[in-house]
Every structure is written in C-alpha cells, then in structure tokens.
Amino acid sequence: MPSETSHPAATGVTLILGGARSGKSAFGEGMIAASGLEPVYIATGQVHDEEMRARIDHHRARRGPEWTTVEEPDDLEGALARATGQERAVLVDCLTLWVTNLMMAEADIAARSARLCAALKDAKGPVVLISNEVGLGIVPDNRMAREFRDHAGRLHQDVAGVADTVYFVAAGLPLKMKG
Amino acid sequence: MPSETSHPAATGVTLILGGARSGKSAFGEGMIAASGLEPVYIATGQVHDEEMRARIDHHRARRGPEWTTVEEPDDLEGALARATGQERAVLVDCLTLWVTNLMMAEADIAARSARLCAALKDAKGPVVLISNEVGLGIVPDNRMAREFRDHAGRLHQDVAGVADTVYFVAAGLPLKMKG
Amino acid sequence: MPSETSHPAATGVTLILGGARSGKSAFGEGMIAASGLEPVYIATGQVHDEEMRARIDHHRARRGPEWTTVEEPDDLEGALARATGQERAVLVDCLTLWVTNLMMAEADIAARSARLCAALKDAKGPVVLISNEVGLGIVPDNRMAREFRDHAGRLHQDVAGVADTVYFVAAGLPLKMKG
Numbered sequence: 001m002p003s004e005t006s007h008p009a010a011t012g013v014t015l016i017l018g019g020a021r022s023g024k025s026a027f028g029e030g031m032i033a034a035s036g037l038e039p040v041y042i043a044t045g046q047v048h049d050e051e052m053r054a055r056i057d058h059h060r061a062r063r064g065p066e067w068t069t070v071e072e073p074d075d076l077e078g079a080l081a082r083a084t085g086q087e088r089a090v091l092v093d094c095l096t097l098w099v100t101n102l103m104m105a106e107a108d109i110a111a112r113s114a115r116l117c118a119a120l121k122d123a124k125g126p127v128v129l130i131s132n133e134v135g136l137g138i139v140p141d142n143r144m145a146r147e148f149r150d151h152a153g154r155l156h157q158d159v160a161g162v163a164d165t166v167y168f169v170a171a172g173l174p175l176k177m178k179g
Numbered sequence: 180m181p182s183e184t185s186h187p188a189a190t191g192v193t194l195i196l197g198g199a200r201s202g203k204s205a206f207g208e209g210m211i212a213a214s215g216l217e218p219v220y221i222a223t224g225q226v227h228d229e230e231m232r233a234r235i236d237h238h239r240a241r242r243g244p245e246w247t248t249v250e251e252p253d254d255l256e257g258a259l260a261r262a263t264g265q266e267r268a269v270l271v272d273c274l275t276l277w278v279t280n281l282m283m284a285e286a287d288i289a290a291r292s293a294r295l296c297a298a299l300k301d302a303k304g305p306v307v308l309i310s311n312e313v314g315l316g317i318v319p320d321n322r323m324a325r326e327f328r329d330h331a332g333r334l335h336q337d338v339a340g341v342a343d344t345v346y347f348v349a350a351g352l353p354l355k356m357k358g
Numbered sequence: 359m360p361s362e363t364s365h366p367a368a369t370g371v372t373l374i375l376g377g378a379r380s381g382k383s384a385f386g387e388g389m390i391a392a393s394g395l396e397p398v399y400i401a402t403g404q405v406h407d408e409e410m411r412a413r414i415d416h417h418r419a420r421r422g423p424e425w426t427t428v429e430e431p432d433d434l435e436g437a438l439a440r441a442t443g444q445e446r447a448v449l450v451d452c453l454t455l456w457v458t459n460l461m462m463a464e465a466d467i468a469a470r471s472a473r474l475c476a477a478l479k480d481a482k483g484p485v486v487l488i489s490n491e492v493g494l495g496i497v498p499d500n501r502m503a504r505e506f507r508d509h510a511g512r513l514h515q516d517v518a519g520v521a522d523t524v525y526f527v528a529a530g531l532p533l534k535m536k537g
Binding site for chain 1: 194196198312313314315316317318320328329331332333335336338339340345347354356357
C-alpha cells in the first residue's frame, strides 16, 4: 500500500536516495510513468540463485509489459549510453548493487563513477537512478562494509553533483534536496 | 535538554519518524500537550524485566499525572479504537516495538498494518504515532534484522499513506515531509 | 568530486549532521571559507597510529596553509574558548569522535555536553560543528555501540538547541533543519 503521492514527471537526471523499504523504487517508477515516454529498466542486481530470479521476475511483472528490462551488473555506463533516447525514460535500480558488483570485481570505483557521470551528462532522455543511503547507522565492525559505505557515499556525491534533481525518500514520501 | 521548538498542536493522524535519541517522543508529547486535549499514552513495549519496568515508570513520571497510560503490546488496533475520542489526543510509542512483538508472535504483519490503518481512519480524535527509522544503515548480516527493517519500512509507508502529517525528526528538530 | 553547492558563510553556531561520506566536512569547510575570516580547525580524532597520522596530514594539506589546526581529543570546551574570536571562524570535526573519546575516558557526558553548549553560547565568532548521524540503522547488538548512539543523539539535541543553524547533509547536499 504505497502512499498516494502524485509523481513529478522524470526530466533530466534524477537521483533518488532512501533507506530499505522506503518506497524509493516505486517513486522512481512513478516518475518514469509520468513522463509518458517508453520506459526502460536497467537492473544492476546479479542473479545468483532461483530466489533472486523469482524476485526479479516478480518485480518485472509489477512494472508491467510496457517496460523493457536490461540486466547489466557491470557496464552500467555502456548500458545507459545504449538505452537513453529522446523517446525513452530510463530507470537504474540500483547504484548500491552496482557498487557491490564493482567491489567484487576489484574495479577502480572512482574512475567508474567519473565514467558514469560522463554518461549521465550525455544522456539523450530522462534518467532516474535509485540508491540506498547506507551511511546513517553505527560504523560497521566489518572492514568490507566500511569500504562499501565509503564507496557508496562518494558515488552519491558524484552523481548528485551532475543530477538536476535529488530526492530523499522516507516512508514513501519524497523530500527534494536539489532541483 | 531538548531544543526549545514550539510544538504544533496534534490534529488528525501524525506519524513521527526519527532515529535513536532523536527527540521524536518528546516532540510527539509536545504536539499532544499543545492540543489541549486529555492525553492518552499507548505504550507498545513489552515489560520483560525490572529494568524495563523502571524505565517505563520513569517515562510515565516525566509525562506527568494528567496522562492516562495504556500498555498494549499486541492489539494496538483495538486499543486505538477504545482510546480515541473528541476530548482525547492519543500518542502511540512506538510502532517499531509493535512490529517486534508481531514478529515474535508470527502475526500476519501486512494484515495487521491494514487493520491499523483502518483504525486510524476511524479515529475520533488526534493520534500521534512514533516510530524508529531503521533502514538507513548497512544491510544487517542477521536475517531477522533484515526482515524487521522490511516490515518496519512497509508499515511506515502504509501509515504515512493514511496520515495527515508526517515529520522526520533529527537532533530534536522536525522536518515536515507531508501535510 | 563534491557537488558544486555554493556555501553560505558561517555565522553564529552551526551544527552539520550527516552520514559517512556525505560531504558534511567539505560543506562545513566551505562555510568557514565563505566567512572570509581566519580559519581554525579543531580536530577531535585521536592519533593512534601512522595510518591515522597520514590521514590527518592529508586532510590538513587539502584544507590549505591558511588554516590553523588544533588537535584536542578531550577538552573541546577549553579549545573552543581559546580559539574563537571576532577575526576567526572555527570548524570542529567531529563531535562523534569527541563522544568516543569521552566514553573511553569514562567522562560524565551529560555534564560535558552542558559545558560545550555554554562555550558555544560564549563564542566570540562563528563556530561550525560537524557530527555523524548514527541512529538510523538497526539497533546494534553491541552494548557499547548502543550507548554510543544514545550519547551522540543526546549531544546532537543539546547542540542543536543552542545552534543558530542546523543542516542535515546527504550526497553533498545540505537540507536546512533550523535557522
């Protein structure tokens, strides 16, 4: 039962930050739908097992058949360049899963963030990026978790820097931070 | 030493989200006091030991003798229906403890959330609900903790959907997200 | 690559809350720089090893040679009283490290918070205090971590109560909560 917020139409680059089960993906989907453009979904999550596959299929069914879905766990920059267009609105869900994949692959995350920002500046149509804010709890004991939140935090700053609009979503409600 | 915010009077249904020691309960108590109505406190925390009992008694003393206190760890919907009235303003503290109790009892939390929202729509006087935002840290290792934050997040979206006013409180300061 | 926010000039007492890698320190440094006053940096972090020393030296180089740096892990109240002046703007980075140090020293944190607030009221020039919001994740298993977030949350409420301006920073973007 999401809240009955009417969604602003996606234009330019939008970053949506929020916590777990905050309604951030549904808010992003609503912005894409309100644009009236052909919706494209770029999923960055990697399918490791049947449970994940079932969950992805369930989400796809929820979005409806008008969405084109692209699964791209690594080359998000390339997928974005291929997906954007004047007739299309692209949803990226989510940046935190992308950071996880880059860490697993031992990629240069600062360089990849710069490439992503360049791809966003070149986008030919609206792009909405979803990400989890993960830095507002106690410092994790686990070193990998600390590195993850550092990478995620820096990526959020980079993307927010090039975004036209930034929202923080809690309890399904958007709070505009930029734009 | 809470900040000296003057409190808006509670009217309709208000959800107050915030972190640990954010001042969210004190802000809610202030809204109830500002209404000028007879204050009723519904405590959802379960008393497991003497320490908890001492803490609850301490909080009760802080609120003052004009408050009626109801302890209801499970049937919050019923307690609300019985407590609300034109002459009374009800504070529920807090939804996250209620979710914990429902999980322990293996209740159907989605169904209970729907019942709670129905009770809020039927409320005959102002209701202020306090809850902890718990989804803005690193994904917990513990499966139960992950389920807890999923349940809490969905409940917050549901309640925010029927609430007239939603605040996010940090450092004792309210940020209005709806209303 | 921080966002290109133009910074308001520091005046009076400002509290800046944010998560890990949220850009809160850079935002605070920008406020100090925009004041045009002589910048003073009070570092509360304790140097336990070479890695910490290297990190502090790196941050100092980033701020530039015009900054005076004071390292004060314990007597922040005294350091503030000595540092503030009509010609100077002081940045305190950060309150959460100070709370950690006070806990290690088994200090009376409520009393120290009151002393800090008194020092802030007496400040002769602008002061910007940086702190981590740590209370928005799952309740930590670890008792020390729970106590830490209780102490930090109460200190934030105290300081926000005497502050003229309070910001919450996420993804490098400031959200004004007071002032």
